[in-house]
Amino acid sequence: MPELGKYVFAVLGSYGISVAMLVVLCTLSLMRARKMRRDLAAIEQRMRRDG
Amino acid sequence: MRAVLIRDLRLAMRAGGGFGLGLAFFLIVVVLVPFAVGPRADLHQVIAPGILWLGALLACLLSLDRVFALDHEDGSLDLLATAPLPMEALVSLKALAHWLTTGLPLVLAAPFLAVLLNLPIDGYAPLLISLALGTPALSVIGTFGAALTVGVKRGGLLLSLLVLPLYVPTLIFGAEAARRGAEGLGYAMPLAMLAGITCGTIALLPFASAAVVRVNLR
Amino acid sequence: MASLWEYANPRKFIATSDLVLPWVGGLALVCLVVGLVWGFFFTPEDYRQGASVKIIYLHVPAALMAINAWLMMLVASLVWIVRRHHVSALAARAAAPVGAVMTLIALVTGALWGQPIWGTWWVWDPRLTSFLILLLFYLGYIALWAAIENDDTAADLTSVLCLVGSVFALLSRYAVLFWNQGLHQGASLSLDKEENVADVFYLPLLVCIAGFVLLFVALVLLRTQTEIRARRMRVLLARERMG
Numbered sequence A: 001m002p003e004l005g006k007y008v009f010a011v012l013g014s015y016g017i018s019v020a021m022l023v024v025l026c027t028l029s030l031m032r033a034r035k036m037r038r039d040l041a042a043i044e045q046r047m048r049r050d051g
Numbered sequence B: 001m002r003a004v005l006i007r008d009l010r011l012a013m014r015a016g017g018g019f020g021l022g023l024a025f026f027l028i029v030v031v032l033v034p035f036a037v038g039p040r041a042d043l044h045q046v047i048a049p050g051i052l053w054l055g056a057l058l059a060c061l062l063s064l065d066r067v068f069a070l071d072h073e074d075g076s077l078d079l080l081a082t083a084p085l086p087m088e089a090l091v092s093l094k095a096l097a098h099w100l101t102t103g104l105p106l107v108l109a110a111p112f113l114a115v116l117l118n119l120p121i122d123g124y125a126p127l128l129i130s131l132a133l134g135t136p137a138l139s140v141i142g143t144f145g146a147a148l149t150v151g152v153k154r155g156g157l158l159l160s161l162l163v164l165p166l167y168v169p170t171l172i173f174g175a176e177a178a179r180r181g182a183e184g185l186g187y188a189m190p191l192a193m194l195a196g197i198t199c200g201t202i203a204l205l206p207f208a209s210a211a212v213v214r215v216n217l218r
Numbered sequence C: 001m002a003s004l005w006e007y008a009n010p011r012k013f014i015a016t017s018d019l020v021l022p023w024v025g026g027l028a029l030v031c032l033v034v035g036l037v038w039g040f041f042f043t044p045e046d047y048r049q050g051a052s053v054k055i056i057y058l059h060v061p062a063a064l065m066a067i068n069a070w071l072m073m074l075v076a077s078l079v080w081i082v083r084r085h086h087v088s089a090l091a092a093r094a095a096a097p098v099g100a101v102m103t104l105i106a107l108v109t110g111a112l113w114g115q116p117i118w119g120t121w122w123v124w125d126p127r128l129t130s131f132l133i134l135l136l137f138y139l140g141y142i143a144l145w146a147a148i149e150n151d152d153t154a155a156d157l158t159s160v161l162c163l164v165g166s167v168f169a170l171l172s173r174y175a176v177l178f179w180n181q182g183l184h185q186g187a188s189l190s191l192d193k194e195e196n197v198a199d200v201f202y203l204p205l206l207v208c209i210a211g212f213v214l215l216f217v218a219l220v221l222l223r224t225q226t227e228i229r230a231r232r233m234r235v236l237l238a239r240e241r242m243g
Helices: A005-050 B002-013 B021-037 B041-073 B076-082 B087-116 B121-148 B156-182 B188-216 C008-041 C051-083 C086-118 C126-147 C151-181 C199-241
Strands: none
Touching: A005 C008, A005 C051, A005 C086, A005 C199, B002 B087, B021 B041, B021 B087, B041 B076, B041 B087, B041 B121, B041 B156, B076 B087, B076 B188, B087 B121, B087 B188, B121 B156, B121 B188, B121 C151, B156 B188, B156 C126, B156 C151, B188 C151, C008 C051, C008 C086, C008 C199, C051 C086, C051 C126, C051 C151, C051 C199, C086 C126, C086 C151, C086 C199, C126 C151
């Protein structure tokens, strides 16, 4: 851990919050993508069956 | 064209048309400010130009959802769209009607409300001039926002979210002109910028508003 | 009935992005980890700003992407207006939340960076203020997409909003500069990267910028896929409802 001196809160806070926000964004995007893929496949399956 | 304008004015003036509501809101906001910041008159004096500008701006915002809503609800907007009047002219007339019934009364009321906030005597003319120059821009920009949200049910909050960021340049230059004038400094520069914004929006924004109304009427 | 896409474009987009996405995403991750670790652990302190200069590795790339995301949305909106490619409109919709997060990161890191220097948690520095206004534009854009049910209407309205918003965002930038400089406050310390041109700072910064760009591309590709599928689903559901 480098010597952060009096900037420890600012630097660690910045890195922490930024990484956290990026992780949340990526996770939510991936989860929604997966869900949409599944739901669309399900509905297309249904239409193929009934159509 | 005049018929459309007069109709809009008459609609706004009759009972329930909202005329006077903007003025009342302006008054209420100005009255509330001392309660919020404390009774020190020297403090009021400093913030008076900005508060008056902000109050006028918010009061303008309030009546925006009426600009198209009434006509949209009873179908007259569709009728007007098919009339020989170009849509750009129609939205400009709507903006003009909004300014005449909301913006202009606010400008005229401002000096009286300025007394409540202890505005320095030097500040009255700059306040009046900046508001007179700036409120038309607020009406034109607001009309654009109203056009965007005309199809959205209870879109008032969305309208505010869309329009308020667009109001920032006008507010900055208008309030700055009023503030500098109140301090006895020269305020020609912000006033010129304000006039530029007003002229630019009046000339160009109706095209965007017209396009948006056409989309919403599809 | 076979799974038919309405337009060849969306199908091609999904097929291509399925191939490209793992690579772009992987490369983004590599660049981000390398750049941030390098910048955090292996760079010296700035003689004036001390260790807080390390925030630059987040603040500058995020700020750059905040602007570039909006520019991409602007171009995509123009493409929609002129050529009516649905993928374009959906790509703009997909990019907006990413741009908003980038703006938020730029704001938070900017505020945290300035705090030890200015002594307050927030200053109305022209640059930070402009990003705050940009965030409001992002939120309005996202809100408008969410409020309109009809896909084509939403695409049309939001693209016009993006256009008009871009003009006003630019106008606001200059207005804010005037607003703060004009008040004769003490010169605010610039958070510009021009201060740190030394190679030892600059190279990890480039890597971080590359990482952020790649991450943006990956996220937009992924999210646009999702939007395309969502739109497809709405069409199918409507068709199903009508029997």
